[in-house]
Amino acid sequence: MGEATREESTCIAQRLLAVAELYTRHQGALADMEWCLVDYCAATAADVSAVQNISHARAVGQVQFACALAYRLPAVAKVFVRGTIDFRMVSTIINRTDNVDDALMPAVDEAIARHCEKWMKLSRPKLRDRVDQWVAKFDPAGVRVPPKVEQNRYFDVDEAAPGMAFASGHLRAADGAALDARLEALAATVCEHDPRSRNQRRADAAGALSRLETALVCECGRQDCTAGASPADATAGSTVVIHVLAEQGTLDGSSDNPGYLRGFGILPAESVRAVAQTATLKPLTVPSGVRADPGYRPSVKTKEFLAWRDLTCRWPGCDKPVDNCDVDHTVAYPVGPTHPSNTKHYCRIHHLIKTFCGWNDQQLPDGTIVLTSPTGYTCTTEAHGAALFPTLATPTGDLDLPPADPDPARIAMMPRRKQTRAQDRRERINAERRERTELIAEQQRQHQAWLAANYKPPPF
Template sequence: MSENRGVGVHLDAARDQLLAERVAVAAKVVAAGRFALARMAELGHRCEDLIVDDWELVAAELGAELGISRGRACTLITQGRDLLTRLPAFAEVFGGGAVDLRVLRVILHRCALLTDPDIMTIVDAQLAADAPSWNALSDERVGELIDWMIVEVDAVAVRRARETRRRRHLSVAPVGDGMVEIYGVVDAAKGAVFDQGVEALARTVCPHDPRTHAQRRADAVDALALRATRIACLCGQQDCPAAGNEAPSGQFVIHVLAEQGTVAAAQGRPGQSGNTGAPAKTPRPALLPGYGPITIDQLADLLPAARIRPVPEAADLGAELGYQPSRKLADFVGCRDLTCRWPGCTMALARCDIDHTTPWPYGPTHPSNTKLYCRIQHLIKTFHCGPGGWNDHQHPDGTLTLTAPNGRTYTTKPDGALFFPQFTVATAELGAIDIPPPIPGRERAAPKRSRTRTQNRAYRIAHERALNRAAIAADPPPF
């Protein structure tokens, strides 16, 4: 009897830790939502029509503070905002640890089409009462229960059977061992090329196409199978600006990084060694940035069609005259950094820009003054810098210190040195450089949106509700 009680202590501890975990997660989500609402009000919503809008600026601050990616920061903001503004009664229950985060995700998704505040209040109260008993249920059953609530008060807001089609997407994601997953497993290099082809087709539509980017990628599979050069835009406009768009034809380029000994082994030649009597050193694997390591056998398959280009040594690089980095400098910076250098961002080098830390021409085009930023972070740094904005400082070894508008600092180090230690070498120290302050209101020169984020969300909700309304009219109850 006493032995059973002793074992039961561990069950009690596991239960208590689960509750503590739920409370902590809920506090994080709600804090992210409160920060987002307060910070966007502080910004005055002045950037809503820009590509880098208030939402992106808030996500950048939250992501840097938590050390998470832009996508995860946006998810936290969305969850916190919706809890505070749409589900206040359920938010109290969720904050007490009574409901798992998994259930919250299903709730937010299934309630996304509710637009009437009075109906939202009714559903909110029902969720607060019923959701604590749903933690042991599957996502599918939770979705069914939520739909049962919604169908009684707003049948048009139920996310219907075509949800299966709406979830369509084509994922190309690393799964380890030099492979990627595309509803199956293929060689990583072939997957990277396939990914680029799908991406190019998905971008042939105009900004008014109602599909998400993931859905356009899924629809691009048909175009690939038919060897088409574009996918049909669904904007419905007779003068669609994307009418003549085509995906670029020709070869796609992927980059594989490998040491000289690895390339030699893949070519069937013994690696170089200073001591010919010593046993041969096992070569390191090659690296396909964004997808992970690949084996020497896989590298050997790629070499016949590859162009081998040595990465220059840091000591061989100096200041360049123009704004655009040379190929040698771009190769060095790409191999040193591998990903976007913004805190928490893991965007691979193929989708990054080379940014001048101290803006050119005040700062030189030099390895100590250049690094990788993805497009969104590059726009933030370019148009939201200076006093009261973001500022970065680059050290000779590539370490980056970023100062947020709130004065907090974050440090990132180049990822290349994690795989290839030779990239830990420092380049030249440039010293302090005086630059004039940014022009006031500079952010208004940033690229603009055709529709604001709020307008896009309202458009998607209205579009889906209209489809539901048509489906109900075509097949009215009873059902």
């Protein structure tokens, strides 16, 4: 186990240092990208996400982490490569030294590298204290300041088990109290014979709240129910549209194949049939051998098919839903027509990377994409919707098109940033260093005030 643990740490270190080396090579191969929307970090992350099959956001974080390890903490990196410290420790060191002045960083790096092997058994809080101690010795203003709680507000609704969603968040206390009271009030609008538990009614009340309904539909099934809401009332206030894809057999009960709720994943057959009772049903046709749409923009029919066939961005590891994606021509228009065999979805960042950074893609009639990076790495992605519903993988027609020809000179047309990534980082660090300096000064003022009030010099 010990040997495997050390080998694991060594492999992680080697992977990260390879990412940092790839970043350096991108800087040498791609000119003047610092101010581009797809900068060196994003261009490197495109390779990383494709090779490791991870999301672009995770790849960007890995590039930044790798560069910090390789170029700000080379001494710690050497210890990491030996396998005597692990990723948990390295991530703590990188995070806690992020605000250290560049001129003082080599001394901090050497000091931590000399001692970090002895810290492996420490808990996370104790490890953080040891790193902060060395930062404070060399650069007191570089000690990290805890983030303000209010800055971490969020509210997410994510997919959970099939047919279910998971909601979580940090709200302002007043907003949380109002939401809690509203859910409680909605949950209380059913009669006493409703079979659901209080928690189940509150969960269902969240759906009613999202549809602007003023009451829950009671599920007691009694003729003498005293609750006021009826199924007809339940849809009266609805202003939100959701889209579900399912086979006809699932709807008519001849099949129990699940459906798909866009953005939340698989929806069990019984849930599909329940939703269908009050839904507008619309058949989805698979275009086959059709003529291309006139012009650059796809028709409503083509766009609808592409959305269900792809479901997400087609870049390896990217799960951005099609609602947040662009329709990309594999072979650029007008040489490449607006046709289902030549169009698919890329999120904006991957659309820009494909267009401006030398990537080449080929599209097969069933929607499969063969993507080749500027370094020669090739990967294949199938459309997520077509994988779940094989009918959507029906070939839409062979097109006799020339291969796409990436033009490196097009990078001059890349959208520009208002600030570089380095400027954003420096702004954050300067603000946090100022805050730490003010905290230190306030502590010193309080100490001096305490001495003035309590210290009595010894008599002579």
